[in-house]
Amino acid sequence: MVKKLTGLRLIGAATVVVAALGIGWWSTSGEKSAADVAPVPVGPSVKTGGTLLGTVRSEPRSFNRLVARDRTSNLVSLLLHEKLVRINLATQELEPALAESWSADDDLTWTLRLRKNVTFSDGTPFTSADVLFSLAAVYDEKTASPLSGGLEVAGKRLQLTAPDPTTVVVRFPERFGPGLRVLDNLPILPKHKLQQALDSGTLRDQWGPATPPSEMSGLGPFVLADYRAGERLTFARNPRYWRRDAEGVPLPYLDGVALLIVPDQGAELLRLGAGDVDVVSGEVTPEDLPAMQRGADQGRLSLHEVGVGIDPDFLWFNLQAGNGAPSWRLRRELRVAVSLAVDRQGFVDAVYLGAAAPVAGPITPGNRDWFDTQLVAPPQNLERARQLLAAIGLTDRNGDGQLEAPDGTLARFSLLTQKGNAIRERGALFVQQDLMRLGLGVDVVSLDGPTLIERITSGRYEAAYFGTQASDTDPATNLDFWLSSGAFHPWNPAQEQPATDWEARIDELMQLNVRSSDPLERKRSFAEVQRIFQEEMPAIYFAAPRITVATSRRLNGLRPGVLQPFVLWDAATLSVGQ
Amino acid sequence: MMVPGGPPFVLFVIRRLFFALALVFVASSVSLLLVRVAPGDATTQMRFDGAPAASVAEERSRLGLDRPWSTQYRQWLAAALHLDLGMSFRYGRPVAPLVVERALNTGLLALAALALATLAGLPLGVLTATRPRSLLARGVRLGSVMALSWPPMLLSLVFAAMAARTGWLPLGGMRSPMAAPDALSHAWDVARHLVLPTLALAIPVCATFERLQSRALAATLSDPCVTAAAARGIPPSRLHFRHALRLALTPVTAVYGAIAGGLLGGSFGVEIVTAWPGLGRLLYEGLISRDLYLVAGCAALGSALVAVATVLSDVVAAWNDPRLREQVGS
Numbered sequence: 045m046v047k048k049l050t051g052l053r054l055i056g057a058a059t060v061v062v063a064a065l066g067i068g069w070w071s072t073s074g075e076k077s078a079a080d081v082a083p084v085p086v087g088p089s090v091k092t093g094g095t096l097l098g099t100v101r102s103e104p105r106s107f108n109r110l111v112a113r114d115r116t117s118n119l120v121s122l123l124l125h126e127k128l129v130r131i132n133l134a135t136q137e138l139e140p141a142l143a144e145s146w147s148a149d150d151d152l153t154w155t156l157r158l159r160k161n162v163t164f165s166d167g168t169p170f171t172s173a174d175v176l177f178s179l180a181a182v183y184d185e186k187t188a189s190p191l192s193g194g195l196e197v198a199g200k201r202l203q204l205t206a207p208d209p210t211t212v213v214v215r216f217p218e219r220f221g222p223g224l225r226v227l228d229n230l231p232i233l234p235k236h237k238l239q240q241a242l243d244s245g246t247l248r249d250q251w252g253p254a255t256p257p258s259e260m261s262g263l264g265p266f267v268l269a270d271y272r273a274g275e276r277l278t279f280a281r282n283p284r285y286w287r288r289d290a291e292g293v294p295l296p297y298l299d300g301v302a303l304l305i306v307p308d309q310g311a312e313l314l315r316l317g318a319g320d321v322d323v324v325s326g327e328v329t330p331e332d333l334p335a336m337q338r339g340a341d342q343g344r345l346s347l348h349e350v351g352v353g354i355d356p357d358f359l360w361f362n363l364q365a366g367n368g369a370p371s372w373r374l375r376r377e378l379r380v381a382v383s384l385a386v387d388r389q390g391f392v393d394a395v396y397l398g399a400a401a402p403v404a405g406p407i408t409p410g411n412r413d414w415f416d417t418q419l420v421a422p423p424q425n426l427e428r429a430r431q432l433l434a435a436i437g438l439t440d441r442n443g444d445g446q447l448e449a450p451d452g453t454l455a456r457f458s459l460l461t462q463k464g465n466a467i468r469e470r471g472a473l474f475v476q477q478d479l480m481r482l483g484l485g486v487d488v489v490s491l492d493g494p495t496l497i498e499r500i501t502s503g504r505y506e507a508a509y510f511g512t513q514a515s516d517t518d519p520a521t522n523l524d525f526w527l528s529s530g531a532f533h534p535w536n537p538a539q540e541q542p543a544t545d546w547e548a549r550i551d552e553l554m555q556l557n558v559r560s561s562d563p564l565e566r567k568r569s570f571a572e573v574q575r576i577f578q579e580e581m582p583a584i585y586f587a588a589p590r591i592t593v594a595t596s597r598r599l600n601g602l603r604p605g606v607l608q609p610f611v612l613w614d615a616a617t618l619s620v621g622q
Numbered sequence: 623m624m625v626p627g628g629p630p631f632v633l634f635v636i637r638r639l640f641f642a643l644a645l646v647f648v649a650s651s652v653s654l655l656l657v658r659v660a661p662g663d664a665t666t667q668m669r670f671d672g673a674p675a676a677s678v679a680e681e682r683s684r685l686g687l688d689r690p691w692s693t694q695y696r697q698w699l700a701a702a703l704h705l706d707l708g709m710s711f712r713y714g715r716p717v718a719p720l721v722v723e724r725a726l727n728t729g730l731l732a733l734a735a736l737a738l739a740t741l742a743g744l745p746l747g748v749l750t751a752t753r754p755r756s757l758l759a760r761g762v763r764l765g766s767v768m769a770l771s772w773p774p775m776l777l778s779l780v781f782a783a784m785a786a787r788t789g790w791l792p793l794g795g796m797r798s799p800m801a802a803p804d805a806l807s808h809a810w811d812v813a814r815h816l817v818l819p820t821l822a823l824a825i826p827v828c829a830t831f832e833r834l835q836s837r838a839l840a841a842t843l844s845d846p847c848v849t850a851a852a853a854r855g856i857p858p859s860r861l862h863f864r865h866a867l868r869l870a871l872t873p874v875t876a877v878y879g880a881i882a883g884g885l886l887g888g889s890f891g892v893e894i895v896t897a898w899p900g901l902g903r904l905l906y907e908g909l910i911s912r913d914l915y916l917v918a919g920c921a922a923l924g925s926a927l928v929a930v931a932t933v934l935s936d937v938v939a940a941w942n943d944p945r946l947r948e949q950v951g952s
Contacts, residue, residue, distance in 0.1 A: 097799060102907065105712055188677040190668065248684075252714030273713070274724060274899025275796055302799040306897040307906075311782055315793045318786040494662030494912050497670045532670075 090293065090600065094620040095300040097321040098612060099312045103273060103305060107260060108251035109231045110181055110189040115325070116303075119609050123279055123301060125231040126263035126286075128156060128175060128212070129224050133605025133613045136412055136517050138225050142170065142232060142263065142286075143212070151219050151561065158210045162286045164234050166261040172206035177235035177242070179204050186245040194229040194521070198558070202226070219559040221566050222518045229515075234261050265296040265616035277303040287616055297601070297619035301612075313594070317344055322596040322620060323611050327353075327589070330397035331466070336594050348593050350604045352401050352410035356588035357468055357511035359459070359475060363535040363582065364503050365543065372449055373457060373506065375436045379581040381429040386478045388421050391586045395470045400587040405578055406525075408588040410606045411517045414567075416574050429482055440483050447483040456485030457506040460499060463490035471586065472509045500534070508534070513608060519570055520558040526573065527551055535582045546580045596620075631940065638936060642929030649925035654698060654918035658691045663912045664711040685711055698915065707922065708915030712907065717919035721901065725923040727796065728893070728900035732885040732927070734820040736878075739827035744874065746828070747835025751843065751870075752862055762832065769829035775891025778822035782895060791817050794897035819896040823888055827881055831874055838870035845869070875939040879932025886924050 100119065106112035109121035128143040140146075143156035162170040182189045183201055195202060200217035207213065220226065237260070241247040251260055257268040265287070266279035279301040287295040304321065306312045312324040313332055317339045328336050328347070340347045359382070363374055372378060388402035401409060402421040409415050433439070437450040447455035461472040469490055476486040491499065499505045512532070514522070524530035528542040528551055542548035550573050557569040577583075593610045595602065598621045604610045611618075665681050682688045686697070698708055707717035746766075750759040785791040792798065792815045801811040839862075842848060848866050852858075856865070890902030901920055908916035 095799070103713070106714060185676075185680075188673075188680050190673055192677075193673070249714065254713070254715045272797075272899075273720070274727075274903065275897075276799055278799065304795055304799065304897065305899075306794060307894045307903060308897070310779060311794050311895050311897060314782050314786040318789060318793055320793055493910060494666050495660070497666045498662035501666065501669045531673075 090289070090297055090619050091621050092293065092297045092619065093299050095302055096298050096323070096599070096615070096618060096620055098301065098303045098323045098325070099306040099315065099321055100277075100303050100325045101305075101307050101309070101312075104253060104277070106252050107255060107268065108248070110187055110191060110233070111248050113190045115608060119303070119612055120268075120277065121231050122264070122609065122613060123266045123615055124260070124262040124264040124268060125233065127230055127232060128158075128227050131225060131228045131516060133607045133610075134603040136605070138223075138228070142175075146224060148223075149213075152216045154214045154216075154224060156212045156214065156224075158212065159286055160210055162263065163284045164236075164261045164263055165267045165282045165284055166234075166237075167284065168234060168236050168261070170232070170263055171209040172212045173209070174232055174235045175212050176204050176206055177239060178230055178233045181233060181238065181242050181247055182230065184242060184245075184247060187242070187247045191229050193524070194515075195226060197226070219561060220520070221558050221560050222516075222520045223561070225516060225518055225521060232263055237261055266301055269300070274305060276305060279303075285616065289617070296616035298615070301615060316594055316596065319344065319596060322599045324594065325609070327610060328592045328594050329467070330399040330589070333397070333399055333592060336592075340594075343597065346595050346597050346599070348595065348602060348604050350591040350593060350610060351606050352403075352408050353589045353591050354408055354410040354517060354606050355512055355514040356403055356406070356408060356585050357471060357509060358406065358583040358585045359507060359509045360535045360583040361457070361507045362503060362505050363543070365536075367503055369506065370449055370451075370453070372436045372438055372455065376580055377432040377436045378438075379584060381432040381482070381484075382475070382479065383581055383584045384422055384425045384429040384432070385482050385484075386475055386584075386586055387424040388586050390424075390478075391471070391474055395467060395474050396587055396589055399592070400589045403585045403588045405574055405585050406583065407519070407574060410588065410591075413517060414519055414570060416571050418571075419574055419578055424478075426481060433482065433484065438484070445483055446485060454485055455483070456487060458487040458489050459507045459509055460489050460491055460496055460505050461509045462496055463492050467589075468509060468511070475509065475586075510534075515607065517607075519573070520554070520566075523554060523558065526554045544580075546576050547582075550576055634940070635933065635937065638933045642926070642933060645929050646922050646925045650702070650918045650922035651695070651699070653921035654914050655691065655695060657909070657912055657914040657917045658694065660912065663687050666912065698918070702918075702922075707919040710908075710916040710919075711913040712911045712916060713913075717915050720916070721904065721919040721923045724899060724901045724904045724920075725927060727898065728886065728889055728902065729927060731816065731819055731823065731889055731893075731898060731900060732882060734816055735823035735827060735885055736882065738820055738824040739831055739881075742824075743828040743831025744835050744871075746832040747874075748839060748862065748867060750832065750836040751839035752858075754840070763836075766829035766832045769825045770833070772826060773891065774822045774826060774888040775895055777825055778819060778892045778895040781818050781822055785818060794818070794895070796897075796899055815898075819889075819892045819898050822892050822896070823885055826888070827885065830877075830881065834874050834877065835870060838873045839866055842866045842870040872939055875935055878935030878938065879928065882931030882935075883928040886927060 100116045102114065102116050104112065104117040104120050105114050106117055107120060107124070109117060109125065127141045129138055130141045131137070132139045142158055142162065144159045146154055146156040148154055158170070158172060164170060179195065179202065181187055182191050182195055197217050197220045202217070203215040205213045214224070238247060238250060241250045253271065253273065257270065260268060265282055265285045267282050268277065269280040270278040281296055281299050285295060289295060306315065309326065309329065313336065315321045316324050336345065336347055339345045361373060361379065362369065392398060392400045392402055404419045404421040407414050407416065433447060438447040438455045440446060441448045441452070449455050459472050459475065461468045463469070472488045476488050479486050496510070500508055500510070516522070519526060524532040527533065528536070528539040528547040531538055533539070536543055539547070542551055553569045553573045557566050557573070560566050560569070591606050591610065593604050595611060600619045600621055601617045602611060603614060603617070605613060663682070664685055664687065665678050668678050668681060679688070686694055701708060705718060707721070709715065710717050710720060713720060746762050750762050753759050782793050785793050796812060796815050797808070798811050801807055843866050848861065851865055852861055886901070889900055890906060892898065893900040893903040894906065901924055905917060905920035905924070908920060
């Protein structure tokens with residue numbers, strides 16, 4: 045599971061004002077083939093040619109996806125490279141890509157049959173050797189790829205063999221519920237271009253931003269034509285791309301894609317409203333939604349409601365041992381009281397301006413396979429919250445309206461959040477206001493991204509309100525979060541032994557979930573994980589945003605998903621009209 | 623009397639150049655050290671993403687972050703003396719050409735803004751000084767006070783919104799993706815993109831020049847030498863523009879260096895909003911990714927631009943005002 049910090053928003057408030065002025069389930073056995081996948085929903089009416097204009101907020105850190113995991117580098121990788129199998133972001137299901145079909149030989153072994161007559165953009169044939177090379181490159185210690193963790197199962201590596209040029213056999217180190225979904229993390233790179241760098245231990249330095257486009261090749265729908273640092277990335281159609289639509293028309297439909305680098309979201313939306321670009325990098329924020337709606341009503345752009353986001357922000361207390369926290373701050377009752385004290389509908393209305401859904405936990409209604417409809421967000425209950433706080437000794441002893449701990453000190457904690465991210469800052473303030481009604485003091489501290497992350501990773505904080513970006517919906521690909529040994533187990537990361545009984549139980553259930561290939565068993569085990577999570581509340585969730593994306597009206601073939609990049613994840617099937 | 627080009631004047635320029643070098647040294651060194659000691663580093667995100675400790679350690683070693691700050695600084699300084707400003711962590715490119723490329727863009731923007739502010743601000747200052755009670759002068763004064771209170775970033779957002787409504791100007795960037803490749807079309811395309819950020823940067827500076835020029839000229843007009851010249855029958859237009867204006871230019875030329883520094887600072891927000899690929903944006907990206915060599919390089923180039931502008935403004939002021947030349951000579 046890849047997790048990323050969502051983007052910084054330095055000048056959000058000013059932006060808002062002026063923007064308003066302007067305008068599958070994995071089959072556990074048997075064979076899966078390309079025929080099982082819904083064909084691209086287009087036909088002879090599609091207009092081919094033209095250039096799609098989009099925006100990104102920042103430069104790509106590298107054209108080498110193995111070393112860069114920022115949002116722009118990921119998008120560039122989706123345009124330039126291809127995978128064996130991929131997760132369809134619209135359906136959240138696994139579908140064939142370079143592997144046209146696959147079958148399970150046993151619980152641990154899969155055989156994938158590769159497409160024939162596929163070539164890289166420079167004309168070199170694609171074979172199973174490229175697949176083996178790509179995985180070896182990810183695992184190479186000198187490459188130190190951030191993708192390697194997402195391609196391991198229980199900390200162990202996959203074994204790949206290639207009996208012939210069009211067959212790859214994947215052997216898992218142990219049973220793995222999500223199966224081949226894990227391969228969505230593996231971009232296939234050209235062995236003929238990069239083998240020497242891998243051998244010499246310099247792969248990490250290859251395909252940096254200064255690399256001439258002619259030195260790179262890929263299997264994706266586009267090739268990099270030009271990169272002007274600080275200005276734009278230009279991609280041209282890869283004439284050797286392997287895909288065709290249902291009518292047999294070669295993809296991509298577009299002649300090219302130009303991504304303008306526009307750091308400010310307000311400026312991005314102004315450009316979209318003015319018809320300068322077809323698609324912007326992110327979703328429409330709640331503040332911008334009315335202006336975008338007016339633009340849509342006036343026929344200047346199109347709005348697409350995609351659904352509830354799957355990676356809501358959350359609040360957690362630092363539960364790491366030895367951090368000097370008073371005992372009450374480590375108690376479950378405090379966490380449940382905080383959850384009960386916050387009016388989630390009010391949170392939706394005030395923080396997201398209505399463009400969100402109240403949620404009870406990390407799995408939101410946007411996650412089609414794993415959302416548990418039985419778990420509902422608790423209504424605000426201040427009386428119960430007071431009782432819970434009193435049970436851990438937090439009462440107003442001197443009648444000043446503020447709670448005191450049994451030792452007489454004020455019951456207060458600091459809450460770190462991300463400076464410049466308007467929604468997070470508003471969310472933290474909303475929590476502060478609601479907890480003030482209980483007499484529980486909260487000091488909101490907004491920090492810039494690197495400083496905030498440094499404080500969290502070094503354990504020097506009391507509580508935080510923050511978020512992550514998901515790359516898959518299957519919880520078994522997110523073990524770092526769920527397991528007590530996980531590096532991204534925010535409240536108490538990387539435990540040698542589970543610190544609590546309930547974490548030990550979640551560990552057991554998640555191991556069961558990961559190792560099972562029975563969908564029903566996996567659902568059952570994860571339902572219990574979610575129930576324990578809601579009881580213990582190590583992380584408190586209030587709302588998940590409703591994702592709306594805005595595009596130009598000339599853009600056709602959209603299949604937006606709730607994961608980034610919402611629209612351009614399958615740019616090969618997009619087309620532009622008049 | 624000392625004239626530009628004479629020995630005392632050359633010494634003055636040399637002294638200012640030494641000062642400029644010291645400024646570049648201090649600004650870049652302090653920037654590098656501050657980013658080095660700030661919380662977080664270029665590997666913080668890796669750690670947050672759950673990268674194995676060994677990978678993080680290897681990356682820190684590769685970037686030199688495992689060395690003491692004093693060692694890292696000494697090594698950087700030694701290389702910087704040979705104009706090697708190190709490699710950018712974020713871009714994987716040598717810092718020197720990267721910052722020069724962006725400094726040229728920022729320089730173009732700052733020059734255009736200075737030129738516009740000068741060409742508009744000085745005549746308006748003359749107008750408000752010579753006809754202070756006219757309706758036009760009152761309007762200009764009011765406009766200047768308002769413009770002084772508008773930060774360039776906000777102005778750039780307002781202009782961007784206006785451009786979005788009218789479609790008269792490009793909304794941002796430096797070049798159109800679809801621009802024709804010939805030189806003339808290219809120049810025209812850049813010029814069109816330059817208008818919006820230039821206006822946003824120039825308007826507050828223009829207001830500053832208007833206010834300074836107006837007050838200086840009003841003071842000069844009441845000077846006995848000007849009164850004497852008027853008594854000798856020199857026509858008002860000649861008196862204002864050939865005699866009084868030249869004397870009154872001194873305060874404006876004296877602040878040119880500081881204004882240039884302000885323009886570089888103000889360009890930061892404007893470059894973000896208008897997607898102008900300049901030094902301010904690069905510095906911001908360097909700061910948020912804790913790219914210390916990039917930040918130091920941006921600070922070096924930025925302070926060099928300020929220093930050059932200050933030297934030039936001093937030279938122009940000395941050329942323009944005989945009294946300053948005497949002071950420089952002494």
